[in-house]
């Protein structure tokens with residue numbers, strides 16, 4: 067199995083690398099400090115076709131796949147994770163559920179604008195009462211037979227891309243009935259932004275990802291047409307498990323990018339910064355740290371590309387996606403800590419990219435399934451029940 071990039075993917079990688087360095091890097095620090103969503107940069111990403119990367123051309127996409135998406139995410143996150151997560155959530159959580167489970171009409175209605183980045187989509191699964199136990203959803207949706215509408219009530223929390231000026235829809239999971247054993251029937255329903263009763267709270271004050279949009283959402287007798295059901299009624303749980311399996315590959319690519327960005331910044335700094343009359347990089351203690359950081363980023367890259375190639379080949383990839391997500395997020399935190407250490411006091415100053423990377427790394431062990439959840443999935447795939 068060859069995990070090197072094809073000439074087309076290498077060209078995409080170079081294009082996104084150039085964009086990240088020339089457009090994102092000079093501006094993102096200020097957006098981050100102001101906790102402001104970078105509309106201007108996101109618009110440029112849309113023009114480049116990044117939001118349409120893994121979608122068919124007939125819906126306005128670029129006709130690529132998850133490998134292409136991972137390559138783009140890795141290069142963006144090498145420079146900044148807020149823009150990378152905006153892309154990841156827009157594609158994997160916003161548009162992908164519609165592509166995978168939508169009717170032809172839903173695809174035609176939403177995908178072209180999602181693919182160009184004209185609008186962003188979000189996916190509302192997590193609730194204040196719990197995220198890891200996603201089957202414990204409390205939000206409800208009742209079909210009103212008189213109006214043929216879903217009536218949605220509940221609250222979702224920590225939802226990425228859900229409250230920007232260009233957010234077009236949020237797909238929410240809700241209990242739509244009970245199984246014979248009393249368990250919930252969970253379904254996914256598309257709620258367009260601006261629907262009466264659908265309230266978006268102010269952005270959270272976060273430790274990191276400060277130029278990305280994260281909100282709490284409330285649904286108070288929100289009415290949407292019955293046709294906004296995404297996929298089959300009662301199949302929402304299975305659908306979002308699939309969405310999360312794929313999303314883990316994307317997050318793993320993003321985490322790999324952050325880990326590699328830490329190597330890039332540390333290499334530069336180790337050559338520039340002098341202590342005791344020579345560059346700090348002349349010390350074996352610093353060299354070994356950077357060598358270990360490079361080893362980890364490289365291994366994480368192999369892991370996410372392996373999971374992506376299994377997905378593309380139509381093979382089982384659940385375990386490999388969980389392994390890639392667990393490993394890459396763990397080493398992203400390691401590399402961010404080591405890169406900050408190499409930068410000394412400057413590593414604690416927000417003007418240095420490694421400080422941003424340090425703040426942005428922790429969420430990678432939490433979002434789209436915590437490290438504990440990844441271990442549970444891996445253990446289950448190994449045949450350990452429970």
Ligand SMILES: Cc1cc2nc3c(=O)[nH]c(=O)nc-3n(C[C@H](O)[C@H](O)[C@H](O)COP(=O)(O)OP(=O)(O)OC[C@H]3O[C@@H](n4cnc5c(N)ncnc54)[C@H](O)[C@@H]3O)c2cc1C
Pocket residue numbers: 155159188189190191192195196197198199223224225226227272275280429432433434435436437438439
């Ligand atoms: C910035 C940000 C963006 C996000 N974006 C989105 C989004 O777009 N859409 C969305 O739906 N959600 C989103 N999330 C939510 C995220 O996916 C959840 O926070 C995550 O899944 C964990 O859920 P929780 O926070 O409820 O923690 P909990 O589930 O309450 O877990 C708390 C702790 O207990 C551990 N734990 C739980 N159960 C077990 C167990 N059985 N065994 C061992 N340990 C266990 C967990 O690993 C964790 O360490 C986002 C979160 C953040 C912070």
